[in-house]
Amino acid sequence: MAEKFLVEAVNDALHVELARDETLMVMGEDVGRAGGVFRATAGLRERFGENRCVDTPLAEAGILGSAIGLCMAGWRPVCEMQYDAFSYPCLDQLITHVGRYRWRTGGKMEFPLVVRMPYGGGVRAPELHDDSPEAYYVHTPGVKVAIPSTPADAKGLLAAAIRDPDPVVVLEPKLIYRGEKQEVPEGEHVVPLGQARLAREGTDVTLVAYGAMVRVCERAADELEGAASVEVLDLRSLRPLDEDALLASAAKTGRVVVVQEAPRTAGFGAEIAAILAEKAILDLHGPVLRVTGFDVPYPYWKIEDRYMPSVERVVGAARKLLEF
Amino acid sequence: MARVASEEHELRRVIDEDREVDGLGADDLLAIYRSLILLRTYDERSVVYHRQGRIGTYAIFWNHEAMQAGSVHALADEDWIFPSYRESAIGLLRGIPASTVLHWWRGHPAGWWNPAEHRVASICVPIGTHVPHAAGLAWGEKLKGSSAVAIAYFGDGATSEGAFHEGANFAAVMQAPLILFCNNNQWAISTPLEAQTRAEALSDKAVGYGMPGVRVDGGDVLAVYEATREAVERGRAGGGPTFIEAVSYRAAPHATADDPRVYIDLDRVEEEKRNECVGRYEAYLRRLGVLDDATAEEIKNDALETMRRGIAAAEAEPEPDPELVFDNAYVLPPPGLREGWDG
Ligand SMILES: Cc1ncc(C[n+]2csc(CCOP(=O)(O)OP(=O)(O)O)c2C)c(N)n1
Ligand SMILES: [Mg+2]
Numbered sequence: 001m002a003e004k005f006l007v008e009a010v011n012d013a014l015h016v017e018l019a020r021d022e023t024l025m026v027m028g029e030d031v032g033r034a035g036g037v038f039r040a041t042a043g044l045r046e047r048f049g050e051n052r053c054v055d056t057p058l059a060e061a062g063i064l065g066s067a068i069g070l071c072m073a074g075w076r077p078v079c080e081m082q083y084d085a086f087s088y089p090c091l092d093q094l095i096t097h098v099g100r101y102r103w104r105t106g107g108k109m110e111f112p113l114v115v116r117m118p119y120g121g122g123v124r125a126p127e128l129h130d131d132s133p134e135a136y137y138v139h140t141p142g143v144k145v146a147i148p149s150t151p152a153d154a155k156g157l158l159a160a161a162i163r164d165p166d167p168v169v170v171l172e173p174k175l176i177y178r179g180e181k182q183e184v185p186e187g188e189h190v191v192p193l194g195q196a197r198l199a200r201e202g203t204d205v206t207l208v209a210y211g212a213m214v215r216v217c218e219r220a221a222d223e224l225e226g227a228a229s230v231e232v233l234d235l236r237s238l239r240p241l242d243e244d245a246l247l248a249s250a251a252k253t254g255r256v257v258v259v260q261e262a263p264r265t266a267g268f269g270a271e272i273a274a275i276l277a278e279k280a281i282l283d284l285h286g287p288v289l290r291v292t293g294f295d296v297p298y299p300y301w302k303i304e305d306r307y308m309p310s311v312e313r314v315v316g317a318a319r320k321l322l323e324f
Numbered sequence: 325m326a327r328v329a330s331e332e333h334e335l336r337r338v339i340d341e342d343r344e345v346d347g348l349g350a351d352d353l354l355a356i357y358r359s360l361i362l363l364r365t366y367d368e369r370s371v372v373y374h375r376q377g378r379i380g381t382y383a384i385f386w387n388h389e390a391m392q393a394g395s396v397h398a399l400a401d402e403d404w405i406f407p408s409y410r411e412s413a414i415g416l417l418r419g420i421p422a423s424t425v426l427h428w429w430r431g432h433p434a435g436w437w438n439p440a441e442h443r444v445a446s447i448c449v450p451i452g453t454h455v456p457h458a459a460g461l462a463w464g465e466k467l468k469g470s471s472a473v474a475i476a477y478f479g480d481g482a483t484s485e486g487a488f489h490e491g492a493n494f495a496a497v498m499q500a501p502l503i504l505f506c507n508n509n510q511w512a513i514s515t516p517l518e519a520q521t522r523a524e525a526l527s528d529k530a531v532g533y534g535m536p537g538v539r540v541d542g543g544d545v546l547a548v549y550e551a552t553r554e555a556v557e558r559g560r561a562g563g564g565p566t567f568i569e570a571v572s573y574r575a576a577p578h579a580t581a582d583d584p585r586v587y588i589d590l591d592r593v594e595e596e597k598r599n600e601c602v603g604r605y606e607a608y609l610r611r612l613g614v615l616d617d618a619t620a621e622e623i624k625n626d627a628l629e630t631m632r633r634g635i636a637a638a639e640a641e642p643e644p645d646p647e648l649v650f651d652n653a654y655v656l657p658p659p660g661l662r663e664g665w666d667g
Binding site for chain 2: 301
C-alpha cells in the first residue's frame with residue numbers, strides 16, 4: 001500500500017478504472033492538458049489519449065448534457081465540475097434529465113455516468129469556491145451521492161460510483177485534498193455505496209458527518225475524551241444511505257449530533273434528524289442537534305472560519321446533549 | 325441586420341497603422357495612458373502582494389489593460405460596467421478606491437461596494453453568468469428612457485456558456501444598449517481557443533444574434549477605444565447591442581495559483597510579452613510627442629502612490645467583525661438565522 005493524499009487517491013482510481021474499462025472516459029474543463037486544476041486527472045490524457053480524457057468547452061450544462069448522449073452511445077463518462085459552485089449550470093441537465101432518463105425509458109436504458117467535483121470551504125478562496133451543494137444533488141431523484149473523507153475512501157467510492165449502473169455524484173472535500181497522506185490500497189479498490197464507516201467507536205454520543213467535517217468531529221471526540229465516549233459515524237454515501245449503521249449507533253448512544261458545513265435549512269442534517277425521529281425516537285435520550293453552516297451565502301474568507309462548523313461548536317452541541 | 329460577414333476578420337488597429345483617432349486630443353491620450361498605467365501598476369503590485377502573503381489568490385490581468393482602459397474611456401459616467409474577475413480593478417477607473425478592490429482579494433467584506441454608486445456591478449466569478457444581468461440592466465435603462473448603456477466583460481471561454489448565449493440573445497431581441505466585450509486572450513485556464521470553439525472568429529457569433537460584431541486588436545488601446553465608442557453611440561441611438569471581440573494574449577498565468585508551464589508555449593508567451601499593450605501605447609505617444617520622460621515618470625509615481633496608499637489602507641482596516649456573516653443576506657432576516665451561532 002502506498003501513502004497518498006486524497007486527491008492523489010482520486011487520480012489513482014481514475015487510472016485504475018480507465019485501464020479496466022475501455023468504455024470509460026473522463027471529461028471536463030482543464031482535465032486534459034493541465035491534468036485538472038487540482039491535478040485530479042493528471043497523467044490521464046498522456047496515458048489514455050485525448051478521446052478518453054477530454055478537455056471540453058467551458059460549459060457545465062454542455063458537459064453533463066452531452067454525457068447523457070455519450071451514455072446512450074455506450075460510453076461511461078466521468079465528468080469533472082471544476083468547483084462546487086461552478087457546477088450549478090449543470091443542475092438543469094441533472095434535474096431535468098440525468099435523474100429521470102432511465103425512468104422515462106421504462107428502465108430500458110442505463111445512465112452510468114459520474115459527476116465528480118471538489119467541494120466545501122475553509123480554503124481561503126475567492127467567492128463561490130466554497131459551497132457545499134450536496135443537498136441539491138441528493139434531493140434529485142434518480143441520482144446517488146457519495147462523499148469520501150479519507151484517501152482510501154476517495155479511491156474506493158469513486159470506483160464504486162464509476163461501476164454503478166446509476167448516475168452518481170461524488171463530492172470531494174477540497175479542504176483535505178492535500179491534508180494528510182494515508183494508506184491507499186493499490187490496484188482495484190472498491191468501497192460499496194451505502195456503507196457508512198465507523199470512524200471512531202463510542203458509547204455516549206454519536207457525531208454524524210461526511211467529508212471534511214469527519215475530521216472536525218474526530219477532533220471534537222478528542223476534546224471530549226475523559227468527559228464522554230464519542231462515536232463518529234462517517235456516512236460516506238448520502239444516497240444510498242446506511243440507515244442500519246445510523247440507527248444502530250443511535251440505539252447504542254441515544255444521542256446524535258449531525259454536522260454539515262452546508263447552510264442549515266433543508267440540509268442533509270435535517271434528513272438525518274427526520275429519519276431518527278421516524279425510526280429511533282424511543283432510543284433517543286435527547287433531541288437530534290445540528291451543527292451547520294448558516295442560511296447565508298458562504299462568507300468572505302476572512303470570516304469563513306466562523307461560518308464553518310468548528311470543533312468548539314461540535315463539542316458545545318455534544319455537551320448540551322449530554323447534559324440534556 | 326448584422327454587419328460582419330464571416331470573411332471580415334481583420335483586426336481593427338490604430339497604433340500599428342500610426343493613425344489618429346478623431347476627437348482625441350493630447351489630454352485625452354494622456355488620460356488613457358494614466359488609466360493604463362494605473363491598471364498595470366495595480367496588477368504588478370498585486371502579484372507582489374500575493375507573494376508577500378498580503379492578498380489571497382489573485383487573477384492576473386497583465387496585458388489586458390488596453391482592453392479595459394480603452395473601452396472604459398469610451399463610456400460616459402452614466403454607463404454601467406459589468407466586470408468579470410479578470411477586470412477586478414476596472415472600478416479604479418471609476419473612482420473605486422484601490423483599497424476596496426484589495427479588500428476583495430484579501431477576503432475582507434470591506435471589498436463589497438454599492439454597484440449604483442460608481443455604476444460598476446459586483447465582480448462576477450462564475451463564467452458568463454453576468455452577461456444576462458448586463459442585458460437586463462441595459463434593457464431596463466432603455467425602458468426608462470435613459471440614455472445609459474452597459475458593457476459586460478467576459479473571456480473567450482465564456483462564449484461557450486449558456487448564460488452568455490442567453491444574455492446576448494436577450495440583448496438583441498430587446499435591442500438593449502449593451503456592449504458585449506469579449507476579451508479573447510486565447511486561453512481559458514489551460515484550454516486553448518481552438519479547443520473552445522471551431523468558429524474562425526468569435527465576432528462571427530454576433531451574426532447569429534443579429535447584432536454587429538467587430539474585431540479589434542486587444543493590445544491596441546486606441547483601437548479598443550474607437551470600436552467601443554462606435555458601439556456606445558449605436559446603443560445610445562437605439563441601435564441595440566454590439567459584440568466586440570478584442571484579440572489579445574494571456575501572457576501571464578491565469579491566476580496566482582496557476583502554473584501555465586504544463587500547457588503553454590513559453591516562446592509564444594515571451595513574444596507576446598515583448599509586444600505587450602502598455603509599451604506599444606507608450607511608444608506611440610512618444611512618436612506623437614505627447615509623452616515625455618518627466619510625464620511618464622510622474623504618472624507612474626502617481627500610480628505607485630495610489631497602490632501604496634491602497635494597500636496601507638487595506639492593511640489598516642480592522643479584521644472584520646464575525647457578525648458580518650449575518651449581515652445583508654436579507655432585507656428582512658428570517659427568524660432563526662443565528663441558530664447555532666456561538667458568537
Ligand atoms: C461557471 C464556471 N465554470 C468554471 C469556472 C472556473 N474557471 C474560472 S476562470 C475559467 C476560465 C475562463 O476563461 P475565459 O472565459 O477565457 O476568461 P479568462 O480567464 O481567460 O479571462 C474557468 C474555467 C468558473 N469560474 N465558472
Ligand atoms: Mg480567456
